[in-house]
Amino acid sequence: MEARDKILETAGRLFSAQGYDGTSLSQVAREAKVSKALIFWHFETKEHLFREVVSRTIEPYAMKLDLEGLSEPDALAKLVDHYYQFVSRNSSSVRFFLGLFLRRDSRPEEMFAQVLEQYGLFRNQVAQVIERGQQRGTFSSRVRAAAHAGVVIAALNGMLVEGFVSEQREREAETAIAEIKETLIDPIRIS
């Protein structure tokens, strides 16, 4: 691998594990087996390196999902599965972004618009699938679609955060998903 990429890879790993302030360029240089000066030659400043790392990390967040031909309950189940799996697989970077969002200062602006935009798209999909199911008679009309969608998403996020905090074991991921489906999808399903 070329030095530039090696630096990006190492910096990404260290930033996400230790944060921006907690990671020195000396450490990056040491672990990437290059000189500090080379980092500055390639990236100008620590801040620029960081932004480059973030940009790369965000790329896989543009997730598209094909829900054609599925009943609304199945589509909702698929959305839930997909979201949970995506976050689990990218947990290192999701933790990192969440950590940044939690800090009052360091509002890193435009960069995170991408993350929030993808998240907004997902939220809309969930709400729309429930609404459509109610119109087409596959979901009960007794619930308010928007409220129910909000709780589904909150439950997902809550399960995921709990996994972050308690050093998630693989098995529990399956359980978490099953509980959400059992509690929030099955009871409003009609078909």
Place this chain on the structure above:
Amino acid sequence: MEARDKILETAGRLFSAQGYDGTSLSQVAREAKVSKALIFWHFETKEHLFREVVSRTIEPYAMKLDLEGLSEPDALAKLVDHYYQFVSRNSSSVRFFLGLFLRRDSRPEEMFAQVLEQYGLFRNQVAQVIERGQQRGTFSSRVRAAAHAGVVIAALNGMLVEGFVSEQREREAETAIAEIKETLIDPIRIS
């Protein structure tokens, strides 16, 4: 206020807003209007100051709640209200702890056992209230108590985290709570 307390107060505010690495003792000294040397005289090292701040911050987490005389659905609603309000009111320190938990390294061990213990107690209370309600006929027996409790708590946490990320407006707190009750408590209520 005495200098020692002034230092603790200032350090607490700055640590929780900027993190450990992001807060220098020069800044603490400046804002607390004392010399840096005095901080070392009182706390020996930055690490010790930090631990002292954390210990103080954790104190109000030992929350007790009286549920005597309430029906199980009302007790569950009260638990939900109380948890949400507590986290909202202590959001600064909760954000801070969550941020620490998200970091791979810096597992600050024993100190956080207290936070996790209180959290575990709350989880148990929720599960037990649901079980008891099922035994006494105030909650539907069609759901699995443990699973339902897990989803209630996850939804709570998810709503709270979302509030952290999107700079919560007050009004939405009420909405969030109402949605959880409407979606996860009312449907299994019998009385």
Place this chain on the structure above:
DNA sequence: GTCTATATACAGATAGAC
């Protein structure tokens, strides 16, 4: 207990040889 002055280390960043 509180201060000023200082020691020591390491951070981000630059100069210039190869």
Place this chain on the structure above:
DNA sequence: GTCTATCTGTATATAGAC
């Protein structure tokens, strides 16, 4: 592109006067 050597600032921490 990559290095060694170095500059400059600021961090944690100490010494010692009051």
